[in-house]
Amino acid sequence: MAQQDAAIEIRNLVKRYAPPKGGEAKVALDGIDLTIPRGSIFGLLGPNGAGKSTTINILAGLVNKTSGGVRIWGFDIDRNPRNARASIGIVPQELVFDAFFTPAEMMEVQAGLYGVPKADRRTEELLKAVRLWDKRDAYSRTLSGGMKRRLLVAKAMVHNPPVLVLDEPTAGVDIELRQQLWDYVRELHARGTTIVLTTHYLEEAEELCDTIAIINHGRVLCCEPTQDLLARIDEKTLTIDVAETLDTVPDPVKAWSASLEGPHRLAVRLGGGQGETGRVLAALAAAGLTVQDISTDETDLEDVFLQLTRAEPAAGAVPTPADA
Ligand SMILES: Nc1ncnc2c1ncn2[C@@H]1O[C@H](COP(=O)(O)OP(=O)(O)OP(=O)(O)O)[C@@H](O)[C@H]1O
Numbered sequence: 001m002a003q004q005d006a007a008i009e010i011r012n013l014v015k016r017y018a019p020p021k022g023g024e025a026k027v028a029l030d031g032i033d034l035t036i037p038r039g040s041i042f043g044l045l046g047p048n049g050a051g052k053s054t055t056i057n058i059l060a061g062l063v064n065k066t067s068g069g070v071r072i073w074g075f076d077i078d079r080n081p082r083n084a085r086a087s088i089g090i091v092p093q094e095l096v097f098d099a100f101f102t103p104a105e106m107m108e109v110q111a112g113l114y115g116v117p118k119a120d121r122r123t124e125e126l127l128k129a130v131r132l133w134d135k136r137d138a139y140s141r142t143l144s145g146g147m148k149r150r151l152l153v154a155k156a157m158v159h160n161p162p163v164l165v166l167d168e169p170t171a172g173v174d175i176e177l178r179q180q181l182w183d184y185v186r187e188l189h190a191r192g193t194t195i196v197l198t199t200h201y202l203e204e205a206e207e208l209c210d211t212i213a214i215i216n217h218g219r220v221l222c223c224e225p226t227q228d229l230l231a232r233i234d235e236k237t238l239t240i241d242v243a244e245t246l247d248t249v250p251d252p253v254k255a256w257s258a259s260l261e262g263p264h265r266l267a268v269r270l271g272g273g274q275g276e277t278g279r280v281l282a283a284l285a286a287a288g289l290t291v292q293d294i295s296t297d298e299t300d301l302e303d304v305f306l307q308l309t310r311a312e313p314a315a316g317a318v319p320t321p322a323d324a
Pocket residue numbers: 017018026027028046047048049050051052053054055
């Protein structure tokens with residue numbers, strides 16, 4: 001069902017790249033479902049090869065999907081490609097430029113491509129916003145990596161799209177420029193633009209995004225508010241060695257999710273709450289157990305990936321009778 005308030009709606013999106021001679025087709029997207037709400041700053045996270053760029057390139061009209069449906073600002077990319085295209089601005093991952101164009105020329109050419117009438121062009125406003133107005137007549141080859149990235153953001157906004165997608169925007173951008181870029185992205189968001197960004201880095205998404213989807217092997221592993229995802233990452237595991245021999249998890253520790261890892265070893269999984277370690281130790285002492293050693297293993301994004309990946313059978317896996 002189409003959601004009127006979705007900025008982008010992706011349903012069962014599949015992309016199979018044609019096989020190289022004698023090889024096998026590559027399934028880059030294996031049935032992606034995503035709803036990106038209007039007004040959000042949405043993070044699309046995933047490791048290398050997860051399918052982020054393929055998804056973005058389908059949105060941009062640069063890659064043809066194999067099957068599935070995509071709507072941008074309510075416009076179906078098959079039935080209404082012009083309106084769909086006009087509703088989105090894409091900041092590509094690669095810094096590809098014509099070295100002999102100046103930033104001002106590039107903005108004008110891009111505006112021309114989108115059919116923006118001369119009177120409606122905003123070259124000055126956009127170049128000022130990304131702090132490149134003083135470089136407007138410089139050859140683009142003389143710009144630094146960070147300046148080029150900012151120029152690409154300005155270029156993606158020439159037609160004033162309601163959705164701006166940034167594909168790995170901070171690759172090769174130093175911390176100061178990254179902050180400037182984020183300030184501008186926040187400003188655009190505050191003025192009503194829906195933002196989608198792809199990244200490898202949770203910290204980056206954490207800083208900006210209100211909702212995060214994690215994809216891997218062309219599938220969505222989770223899509224939830226950033227706060228909920230971070231709560232999962234707050235979890236940790238306590239490994240506790242006791243002097244006594246155990247044949248089961250002691251009763252007082254059963255209040256937590258705990259398992260016996262050996263005759264003297266317990267693993268206890270804790271949420272992010274304050275003082276929980278102390279309560280576990282107090283429970284063990286009350287049960288008459290002597291703690292000899294204790295170590296903690298903080299959950300990080302990799303663990304969340306692993307937990308989510310384990311929960312889902314691999315693509316093409318044959319269900320066992322127990323699954324049926
Ligand atoms: N043109 C292509 N032909 C064949 N396979 C491709 C092509 N483009 C991408 N792939 C494969 O599709 C899968 C998804 O790639 P994609 O570039 O979408 O991932 P990504 O999440 O953007 O990764 P990265 O962060 O490295 O850019 C990968 O296995 C990749 O090798």
